[in-house]
Amino acid sequence: MLPEVGSLWLLRLLRDIQLAQFYRPILEELNVTRPEHFDFVRPEDLDGIGMGRPAQRRLAEALKKHRSGLKSKNWVYKILGGFAPEQKETTPAPNSPLSLPEPEGGLKCLIPDGAVCRGELLGSGCFGVVHRGLWTLPGGQSVPVAVKSLRVGPEGPVGTELGDFLREVSIMMNLEHPHVLRLHGLVLGQPLQMVMELAPLGSLHARLTARAPTPPLPVALLCLFLRQLAGAMAYLEARGLVHRDLATRNLLLASPRTIKVADFGLVRPLGGARGRYVMGGPRPIPYAWCAPESLRQGAFSSASDVWMFGVTLWEMFSGGEEPWAGVPPYLILQWLEQDQARLPRPPLCSRALYALALRCWAPHPADRPSFSYLEELLQEAWPPEGHCVRDVTEPGALRMQTGDPITIIEGSPDSAAWKGQNGRTFKVGSFPASAVTLADAGGSPATRPVHRVSPAQGERHQGSVDGDRGKAKLRDLPPARGQRRNVPLQRMKGGAERAWSHPPGVPGSTEGHWGRRGFCHPEPQGGPALPSE
Structure with missing residues (x-):
């Protein structure tokens, strides 16, 4: 077995604990080439290559000893470890599996380099570029993703760009919300890549x-x-x-x-x-x-x-x-x-x-x-919704047909004309209030007040200029x-x-x-x- 350049440490570590048979699977399937890469390996990943839990515990102890003298020398550990949420250091119990960081909101996995294929360029930032990609899962299923890659200079990823990239990874690892973009995993290759949820419709x-x-x-x-x-x-x-x-x-x-x-x-x-x-x-x-x-x-x-x-x-x-x-x-x-x-x-x-x-x-x-x-x-402040109860064709009024959905933008019970948007045509304008029935009005023309804030409460609040004054000042700038x-x-x-x-x-x-x-x-x-x- 010929070890890869730069991974002799892994072979030696595994030989010392009689686990050398896992060298190739860890290197090729899990894409681990540095000690800090194990920060992204889950016990389930090691289960997948056939390593039992007793062997995982031996590996965890060996890694702890090996990395105790390397933490201050490793750029990934120094940067990413410094940004990750603080965790109390604990000694694994004799019968516990390998203890590796696990984000609260769900597991983010370490993804092999060959499992991600990058396609068209979607965007570019200060320290990375984003491509549309395809992530092939171990079962063969393909998942559309967005792949953010770190820009790499002639001497490798160094400086503030690397720090920003890893800081973003460490933050996204622990986020899980239906309206926050999800991080699927990290590819520890050259270049480093974040594999994220794809938002197919753009910004x-x-x-x-x-x-x-x-x-x-x-x-x-x-x-x-x-x-x-x-x-x-x-x-x-x-x-x-x-x-x-x-x-x-x-x-x-x-x-x-x-x-x-x-x-x-x-x-x-x-x-x-x-x-x-x-x-x-x-x-x-x-x-x-x-x-x-x-x-x-x-x-x-x-x-x-x-x-x-x-x-x-x-x-x-x-x-x-x-x-x-x-x-x-x-x-x-x-x-x-x-x-x-x-x-x-x-x-x-x-x-x-x-x-x-x-x-x-x-x-x-x-x-x-x-x-x-x-x-x-x-x-x-949610605008009321209603629908048109008669055709509106008066000159200057918002054109509406019976049944058109209408969103009320401005209106008051003492006003005969309201302002709103026709949900069918997307046009905005004024219309007779009697032509619209609110969604909760039980089928009668709209008569209840529509939520409205007067300029005294709103546009002049905190000494702010109102819309007209703001426009005038902008024109004079x-x-x-x-x-x-x-x-x-x-x-x-x-x-x-x-x-x-x-x-x-x-x-x-x-x-x-x-x-x-x-x-x-x-x-x-x-x-x-x-x-x-």
């Missing part, structure tokens, strides 16, 4: 910005997505994690009515009594989505994620528009803090939902609702240096394909540039500067 942002003949997403469905998002973020909040990159580009469509939160490259655990994470090095951030405390101090928390939730809500109801498009970053922070300006209310967004967004944008983090409370607020006013994002320098941008005052950028995650412009002298991460 929500791509769907929002799809051109005709693709129909727009109905208001009721957008509200459903908001509820799903709030539930997923409440799950992360309960686990002490901050996402830091919440936006429609990172919400993937697993089905026409199901979204999943993805991209955990910026996720960090919250520490300390204040429950905050503070950046500590030169790293890019999604500037236009960030809360004021994140822009000024580099501080992130569940409350800053709530702020991002409000911006994501705004994206959904504005058709995927860029928040604060055309505004240099230093002006955003000035507007948010000094002028208390807020993004204007999109036409499809009801006053009740916009009031909810304004609560997410409260200046002080402590004044913002938690994600669990946001779930309740969303239920209260000077264009960023070197950019023309009202130029579409994709035509600006470093358009939507640019993934990252550095905050002002942080080395790494010498001129203004834009990207889907945010944007950067040289900071004026004396302006705020972020600490680096």
Whole structure:
């Protein structure tokens, strides 16, 4: 038996405990070439190659002794081990099987390199690329997956990119929620690969910005997505994690009515009594989505994620528009803090939902609702559903036919005209209130009040500007240096394909540039500067 280069340690270890017959199965079937790879091996994996539980216990003891002198030298153990949830070290009982890490939400397996076939490129980020793939299970069944591969330089995977990749793996290993993208397993080859659940319909942002003949997403469905998002973020909040990159580009469509939160490259655990994470090095951030405390101090928390939730809500109801498009970053922070300006209310967004967004944008983090409370607020702001009881053909009114499903966006019991969306045509407009019966009204024309928040309660809350004032100020803003006013994002320098941008005052950028995650412009002298991460 000729050992593979670099795996002599494994052969020697197995020979010392009289298990050399398992060298090839462990090397070829489980793809284990380093001691730290055993962190991803389950007892069931060893059962599958014929290793009994007594032999597994011998292997566990041998590995413990072998790795005690290697932990400080191994890049995978140093990085991934340092990010994994803390676990108390225990000595295996005499009759217990091999003790290996097992995520709470379900087993994530170690996948042999040859079991995954990569296909078309789906996307690219700072430290990895994502391909559509096919995972062949041991039984022969093929599963469509997404494969995220670490970019490997000439000297191998080193530096911050490797750390970010393994940090993302360690976080996703322990997540299990119906609206959080699932990690299936890890391929310990060259390059390292994460095998994840495939969201076949792409990102929500791509769907929002799809051109005709693709129909727009109905208001009721957008509200459903908001509820799903709030539930997923409440799950992360309960686990002490901050996402830091919440936006429609990172919400993937697993089905026409199901979204999943993805991209955990910026996720960090919250520490300390204040429950905050503070950046500590030169790293890019999604500037236009960030809360004021994140822009000024580099501080992130569940409350800053709530702020991002409000911006994501705004994206959904504005058709995927860029928040604060055309505004240099230093002006955003000035507007948010000094002028208390807020993004204007999109036409499809009801006053009740916009009031909810304004609560997410409260200046002080402590004044913002938690994600669990946001779930309740969303239920209260849910737009009523009804159906048309007579044809509406009046000039200027929303065209409707008897039986058309109607979502009520704005309306009150003392108003003869309401605003809503026709679920058949997806058109939005005003119509006679008497032409619609609410779903729970028992067949009579709608007469009960429709939930509505007055401007005093909503749009002027916390000193924020209302939609009209917000639009006026946006029109009056000077264009960023070197950019023309009202130029579409994709035509600006470093358009939507640019993934990252550095905050002002942080080395790494010498001129203004834009990207889907945010944007950067040289900071004026004396302006705020972020600490680096």
